[in-house]
Amino acid sequence: MRKIITFLTIITLLVSCKEEVVNKPERLIEKDVMVDIMYDLSVLDAIKYQNPASLDTFKINSRDYIFKKYKIDSAQFAKSNVYYASDYNEYKIMFEQISKRLETNKKSVDSLVKLQKNKKNAIIKKRAKQAKIGRDTTKIE
Template structure:
């Protein structure tokens, strides 16, 4: 009998210790959507710091843009972010997903930039300067 009571007390203790630090908000943003939001925010913040005039020209605030795009408000985002951040391991996995997407995006962007650079280089044959047109005749320099 004592063993059963001890076992039940131990199980009860372990179950009661698993208490959520942060309560689940009413309008919780789904995890996949939250990852998309944080990905978009990181892209927009990078643009803001790399080329601030691009967003200023069009008067775009990254956070306001995200709120409109995903039809959420700042409070809903903040509460959802705190909720997901309360579980460190899960939050870390979310950031790993974002990092993978950013790395994949960076690779494709780098390849497009390199391709564009290759197309821009003029090719001169036999080290001759381009021909110039003088009147009706063409002369090589």
């Protein structure tokens, strides 16, 4: 009898763990859109900390901008965020997607910066060469 009660208790606990910890909000933001929102917030926060004057110059509040862009409000975002955070594994997958996007974009930006730097160096070398040629011709005359 004791074994049966213990067994039923364990099964009950396992089954109850499958239930949602947080109830699904009425206006839940779709998972893909939530990933986009969190990505955009990450980029804006990075901009804010790398170059604070850039957002202040244009008087941009990153959260307000995101809420307008995705047509959501702060309560809807907060409830959706809590809902997704209640499932650790899914939330982790969402953050991995964001990290991959950030890394991909970082590589793209790095390659553009390198290309821009190479162009700038080529222009500087060209001007230096032209200046040297210009100086050489004035000495000959």
